[in-house]
Amino acid sequence: MAESAAGQGPSKLPRELGKGSSGWSSSLRWLLGHPIWAFVVIVFIFFSLMTDDFFSLGNFQNILVQTSTLGLIALGMTLVMINGNIDLSVGAVVALAASLTVDIMGWPVFESWGNLQILPAVVAGLGAGVLLGALNGLIVWKTGVDAFIVTLGAMLGVRGLVFVYTGEQSFFAMNFAYADFGASSFLGLPTLAWVFLVFTVLVHIVLSRTVHGANTYAVGDNREAAVNAGIRVGPHMMINFMIVGFFAALAGITLSTQMGASTPNLGRDYELWVITATVLGGTKLTGGAGNIIGTFGGVLAIGILRNGMNLMQVPAFYVLVILGAILIAVLFLDKQLNRQGEEGLRL
Amino acid sequence: MxxxxxxxxxxxxxxxxxxxxxxxxxxxxxxxxxxxxxxxxxxxxxxxxxxxxxxxxxxxxxxxxxxxxxxxxxxxxxxxxxxxxxxxxxxxxxxxxxxxxxxxxxxxxxxxxxxxxxxxxxxxxxxxxxxxxxxxxxxxxxxxxxxxxxxxxxxxxxxxxxxxxxxxxxxxxxxxxxxxxxxxxxxxxxxxxxxxxxxxxxxxxxxxxxxxxxxxxxxxxxxxxxxxxxxxxxxxxxxxxGRSLDYSRNESSGEFGDLVLEVAGLSCGKLFEDVSFNVRAGEVVGFYGLVGAGRTEIAETLFGLREPTAGSIRLNSSDVSIASPAEAIANGISLVPESRKEQGLVLGMNCRDNITLPQVGDMTAGPFVSNGAEVAIYDMYRDRLDIKAPTWRSLVGNLSGGNQQKIVIGKWLAMKPRLLIVDEPTRGIDVGSKAEIHNLIRELARSGYAVIVISSEMPEILRVSDRVIAMYQGRITREFTAAEVNEDNLVQAISGISGDEAAA
Amino acid sequence: MSSIAQKLTGGDLKGLVARNGIFIAFIAAMIAFGIGSDKFLSFDNLESVVRSSAMIGVMALGVTVVVISGNLDLSVGSMLSFGTVMVVDLHDKIGPGPAILVMMACVLALGAFNGFLIGFVRLNSLIVTLGMLSAIQGLTLIYSGGKNVDIDPSTQDTTWFRVFGRGDIAGVDMPIIIFFGLALIVGMIVAFTPYGRRIYAVGGNSTAAVFSGIRRRRVVFSTYLVSSFCVGVAAIILGSRVMGSQNNVGQGYELLVLAAVILGGTSLLGGSGSILKTVIGVLILGFIQNGLLLLGYPYFAQWIVTWIVIILAVWLDVAAKRGRLLSSIS
CATH class of the missing domain: 3.40.50.300 (P-loop containing nucleotide triphosphate hydrolases)
Known part of the structure; x- marks a missing residue:
């Protein structure tokens, strides 16, 4: 009985609030489906009023480039988390891909290749990410060990690999075209912003329109049902781990093009930031719920907050406190909004 | 063919x-x-x-x-x-x-x-x-x-x-x-x-x-x-x-002890409204109704899991307010819940620890739990309920459904309650164990417990109850004695059809 | 003797390996390192391994209690930074005794806040403590103004505060005594008291625990107090040992501590595990690090080995519970 009521809880609110004129009601309902965007609008207006430097095209481009790193990983993390899994190793993969790419393009073998030497390096970097994702996925599939533990191990192990591989050294990109790419623009937008936006749209389409996307929700929502229906859950989850591995590697590469270098400590704590952004965007840790529009909002919220507070010259540490507070507040609000369903059983 | x-x-x-x-x-x-x-x-x-x-x-x-x-x-x-x-x-x-x-x-x-x-x-x-x-x-x-x-x-x-x-x-x-x-x-x-x-x-x-x-x-x-x-x-x-079963109905003696529970005008939002009934020592009162009729919710309210919006609960002739299961237990109420695996047992714990869980705070020697006292309680209820488990160390999750249910019942009997509420006692249990549990409930009543049985299975209700209370959409529609009740009038009562309408 | 052997093996060898895989791996690793390096099994080396593991170990004790009750605590790393910075900073200002008291009170308050949100408001522990990880890191920086703190060099050798990190009793280093002493106390509480039983029940099936009259909210709340208390103790050891602190000294410890707990064999699902297992997990982490260094591998090679050991340990555990090695997920 409690179960049947629980399902009705969340749906009530939008319907009741949506009784006004149709244009307003549909946008209101949309906002309630993605509460993070309301927050994005609020902080956007707030910083536009509070500081002169915020509201400018140049700054918006900045924000997009700054968020692109976290944002790319968050795209993949959304898939993995909707699956009911998690990937804590993304930060380490960022460092590995960046170090590999920057190092390999300097190998003597490719010396005569000119700018083409970047190509095998990038392929190797991305390949390493996909491979590590596949390894995580394979272990989760074949051993049945919780993804949290598997990727926690990988987080340590891959970081260890990075330190051993680099000998704890930073690498610098000898090919200047690499660093130029990170600073380049295309049709008036920074190239890195384009990369982020294009992949956002792409993953959104995959998740909302394709069979793989529908299966992603099904597996996270009710794994037993997915198995019963004949979905090959193990390989399916592995693919999503490979996707998040790809995006973590891509983020590492774009980050190193911005710096023209890689450091072995690159991407530390990224897993926590990415999970924060994804959860802010409405993805449930228990799986089965979430979407890319929300995740994009979550990433932007963090990006605008960091950027705006930086412009207001608020010390960086307040951002940490505010971010933690927002994360808990969002969780608290979500709990309150969905509460009616419990019918007051005191557990 | x-x-x-x-x-x-x-x-x-x-x-x-x-x-x-x-x-x-x-x-x-x-x-x-x-x-x-x-x-x-x-x-x-x-x-x-x-x-x-x-x-x-x-x-x-x-x-x-x-x-x-x-x-x-x-x-x-x-x-x-x-x-x-x-x-x-x-x-x-x-x-x-x-x-x-x-x-x-x-x-x-x-x-x-x-x-x-x-x-x-x-x-x-x-x-x-x-x-x-x-x-x-x-x-x-x-x-x-x-x-x-x-x-x-x-x-x-x-x-x-x-x-x-x-x-x-x-x-x-x-x-x-x-x-x-x-x-x-x-x-x-x-x-x-x-x-x-x-x-x-x-x-x-x-x-x-x-x-x-x-x-x-x-x-x-x-x-x-x-x-x-x-x-x-x-x-x-x-x-x-491999054998026959006794399907006989309960023969009510009609002689019961003092009033143990008196409920008057009890309501909990829309879940159930204006519910009044009482239970005597030595009596089995069966609650029958469709899923969602509010039977389980009444049990949960008596056990302190829900806050009533109106009405009173009297135990042994004194008014009580029950705000948590801990208080319900202190008042001598035990609830064998509807879902054995989700509400009744910690499946990863052993048999002994499950049985002593509600009273583990009272079984101490110094600051520590007394091993001897715990094993004694387990042995007692293993023998009394005929629980089949290799040792008390066996994990409850490895037992059959019938034995798991006996562990839950044993856990609550060990609390020596005045009022025992049993919700769907035989759900998902095979025919052989079912009969055993029915006999157990009758036996408990004979030894002086006041028992409430909630069930969605009519044969079960008819078999164990001295009195049957029929519910429909959160309200009590009729109360039957064991002599009055039969399948027809019970079905009418739980479908919201009053006797007159059915006749017309 | 034979009865002990029987108890350990439970009759069959396969069960023995599966159930006690972590012990066997531990012993095998000790033997391998012992053969590989003659310094490894010397008393001095063993003592230094345990000493350097003590701080992670103390934190792992509290986290184990939280994990048994079915939750997580990712805020312990930030809390360690906070506690260490605070106790070191206050040491010169109000003296070591008051400094310890004030720091403990603050750390316990943070733990209580975690416990309130997770126990009473019933929010998801992973996200709450993730938020707290970030917030406490910020609080630490705000408190210190972004500067590292030190105890006045002239008093470093005279203050009694030095005893926690640098003292010894009968030749045994103080951090080791604190670690094992606290492990004994927490271990006894968890294994043998009614409170401990309730923690297992809440972690095993919180709904059934409530239906058994256990006050679930209070139990969960209390586990976070235990966890933050342990972090406070770790902060005292660290502050006393280093006589100073960086703002981010505990960064990343939350996951390292969790790795030790998992390595010991405590399941993240809650309801199982023990303090003894965690102590072993902590020691394994320490010995892997030390052993590999003695064998001449680079420092970070230990992380790679830890990765492999964690997966193997948990896989064995899962497989033992399921009764077979290959999962049915297809």
């Missing part, structure tokens, strides 16, 4: 798991257009057999013949394509997805590039839903549907393929009587279309209403096939457990 080619035949199926021979040479056949019931106690191998049928397990020996053609089904999708469709016992649905996505889960129609082809999906699902007279559309989210409607979604899966054989595994477990009628209509329609139906259920009355033949399994072996029209419950039971 006998020369009809069977739609599906299983021959000598053997399925072993490490250390267990779950199926041992089982034969089974379904003819087109018949309902073939499959019965057996829990652990007899019904579910394993069905999983073999649905391609979820591969048999070690034996073969599956579909229309006399040996077939190997490597996974559920292949089974579906061969026309074998399994409707799961536990609702096997993804709540966040739409009805259409759920029905075609695992084989959503694709257009190019792996996109879902919504047009085809909506068309096909729309047709199926129409056929089933469903009042919801393909794009409705499953999470918003009632349990019965979810069951219809599950059934709709049976119609996505040209089914030869449809297997229903305990389909009525969560359905109300009215919804059962719809289900039986669907089954009869499928039957008329020449589909073979396998019907698994513990409930005898259903089996005898719907089935044409009955096959019985025991301990993974085939015990025989009976024609429903030519057999009776006793014969089926004998095949299932």
């Amino acid at each position: 006998s020369d009809v080619k069977p739609a599906l035949r299983l021959e000598g199926i053997v399925k072993t798991f490490p250390g267990v021979r779950a199926l041992d040479g089982v034969d089974f056949e379904v003819r087109p257009g018949e309902v073939h019931a499959l019965m057996g106690e829990n652990g007899a191998g019904k579910s394993t057999l069905m999983k073999v049928l649905a391609g979820m397990y591969q048999p070690n020996e034996g073969q599956i013949l579909i229309e006399d053609r040996p077939t190997i089904m490597a996974n559920p999708i292949e089974a579906k394509h061969n026309g074998v469709i399994l409707i799961h016992q536990e609702l096997s649905l993804a709540e966040q997805l739409t009805v259409a996505e759920n029905i075609f889960l695992g084989e959503l129609p694709r257009s190019r590039l792996g996109f879902v082809d919504w047009k085809i999906l909506d068309d096909r699902v729309g047709t199926i839903l129409q056929k089933l007279n469903c009042d919801f559309g393909p794009r409705t989210k499953v999470g918003k549907l009632s349990i019965a409607k979810k069951q219809m979604v599950e059934i709709a899966r049976a119609l996505t393929h040209e089914g030869r054989v449809v297997v229903f595994d305990e389909p009525t477990a969560s359905l109300t009587d009215a919804e059962k009628v719809v289900l039986f209509d669907v089954i009869n329609e499928l039957k008329a279309d020449g589909v073979g139906i396998v019907y698994i259920s513990h409930r005898m009355e259903e089996i005898f209403t719907i089935s044409d033949r009955i096959t019985v399994l025991r301990d993974g072996t085939y015990r025989g096939t009976l024609t429903t029209a030519e057999t009776d419950e006793d014969e089926v039971t004998q095949l299932m457990i």
Whole structure:
């Protein structure tokens, strides 16, 4: 009985609030489906009023480039988390891909290749990410060990690999075209912003329109049902781990093009930031719920907050406190909004 | 009939798991257009057999013949394509997805590039839903549907393929009587279309209403096939457990002790309203009604899990307010909850620790739990309830359903309550253990406990109760003594039909 | 003797390996390192391994209690930074005794806040403590103004505060005594008291625990107090040993601590595990690090080995519970 009521809880609110004129009601309902965007609008207006430097095209481009790193990983993390899994190793993969790419393009073998030497390096970097994702996925599939533990191990192990591989050294990109790419623009937008936006749209389409996307929700929502229906859950989850591995590697590469270098400590704590952004965007840790529009909002919220507070010259540490507070507040609000369903059983 | 080619035949199926021979040479056949019931106690191998049928397990020996053609089904999708469709016992649905996505889960129609082809999906699902007279559309989210409607979604899966054989595994477990009628209509329609139906259920009355033949399994072996029209419950039971059962009604003595519980005008929001009743020492009061009638909620309120909005509770002639289970326990109330695995037991704990859990704070020697006292309590209730567990160290999760239920009952008896509430005491328990638990409840009442039994099974209520309280939509409709009550007036009372209306 | 052997083996060898895989791996690793390096098994080396593991170990004790009750605590790393910075900073200002008291009170308040949100408001522990990880890191920086703190060099050798990190009793280093002493106390509480039983019940099945009259909210709340108390103790050891602190000294410790707990064999699902297992997990982490260094591998090679050991340990555990090695997920 409690179960049947629980399902009705969340749906009530939008319907009741949506009784006004149709244009307003549909946008209101949309906002309630993605509460993070309301927050994005609020902080956007707030910083536009509070500081002169915020509201400018140049700054918006900045924000997009700054968020692109976290944002790319968050795209993949959304898939993995909707699956009911998690990937804590993304930060380490960022460092590995960046170090590999920057190092390999300097190998003597490719010396005569000119700018083409970047190509095998990038392929190797991305390949390493996909491979590590596949390894995580394979272990989760074949051993049945919780993804949290598997990727926690990988987080340590891959970081260890990075330190051993680099000998704890930073690498610098000898090919200047690499660093130029990170600073380049295309049709008036920074190239890195384009990369982020294009992949956002792409993953959104995959998740909302394709069979793989529908299966992603099904597996996270009710794994037993997915198995019963004949979905090959193990390989399916592995693919999503490979996707998040790809995006973590891509983020590492774009980050190193911005710096023209890689450091072995690159991407530390990224897993926590990415999970924060994804959860802010409405993805449930228990799986089965979430979407890319929300995740994009979550990433932007963090990006605008960091950027705006930086412009207001608020010390960086307040951002940490505010971010933690927002994360808990969002969780608290979500709990309150969905509460009616419990019918007051005191557990 | 006998020369009809069977739609599906299983021959000598053997399925072993490490250390267990779950199926041992089982034969089974379904003819087109018949309902073939499959019965057996829990652990007899019904579910394993069905999983073999649905391609979820591969048999070690034996073969599956579909229309006399040996077939190997490597996974559920292949089974579906061969026309074998399994409707799961536990609702096997993804709540966040739409009805259409759920029905075609695992084989959503694709257009190019792996996109879902919504047009085809909506068309096909729309047709199926129409056929089933469903009042919801393909794009409705499953999470918003009632349990019965979810069951219809599950059934709709049976119609996505040209089914030869449809297997229903305990389909009525969560359905109300009215919804059962719809289900039986669907089954009869499928039957008329020449589909073979396998019907698994513990409930005898259903089996005898719907089935044409009955096959019985025991301990993974085939015990025989009976024609429903030519057999009776006793014969089926004998095949299932190897002996007959006592189905006698409770003979009420009519002599009870003091009033233990008096409830007056108790309400809890819309869950139940203005409920008044009392229970005496030595008496069993049965609560009967449809799922959602508010019976479990009353128990939860008495046990401090819900806050009443009105009314009073008196225990042993003094008013009490109960704000938590801890306070309910202090007041001498025990609740054996509805769901053994979710509410009753910590499955990863051993038998002893589960039984002593509510009183572990009182069983100390110095700051530590007294091992001796705990084992003494376990031994006492193991003997009294005849709990079959290797040692007290065995994890409760490894015991059979019947023994698990006895652990829960033992846990609450050990609290020496004045009032014992038992919610669905035999749900999911096989026939043999059921009778044992019924006898136990009678015995407890005889030894002076005041007992409330909540059940959705009429035979159970009739069997154990001294008094029956019927509920309909959160209100008490009628109270019967054991002498007054019979199946007809009880069904009327719980359907909201008053005696006059029924007569007119 | 034979009865002990029987109890350990439970009759069959396969069960023995599966159930006690972590012990066997531990012993095998000790033997391998012992053969590979003659310094490894010397008393001095063993003592230094345990000493350097003590701080992670103390934190792991509290986290184990939280994990048994079915929750997570990712805020312990930030909390360690906070506690260490605070106790070191206050040492010169108000003296070591008051500094310890004030720091403990603040750390316990943070733990209580975690416990309130997770126990009473019933929010998801992973996200709450993730938020707290970030917030406490910020609080630490705000408190210190972004500067590292030190105890006045002239008093470093004279203050009694030095005893926690640098003292010894009968030749045994103080951090080791604190670690094992606290492990004994927490271990006894968890294994043998009614409170401990309730923690297992809540972690095993919180609904059933409530239906058994256990006050679930209070139990969960209290586990976070235990966890933050342990972090406070770790902060005292660290502050006393280093006589100073960086703002981010505890960064990343939350996951390292969790790795030790998992390595010991405590399941993240809750309801199982023990303090003894965690102590072993902590020691394994320490010995892997030390052993590899003695064998001449680079420092970070230990992380790679830890990765492999964690997966193997948990896989064995899962497989033992399921009764077979390959999962049924397909």
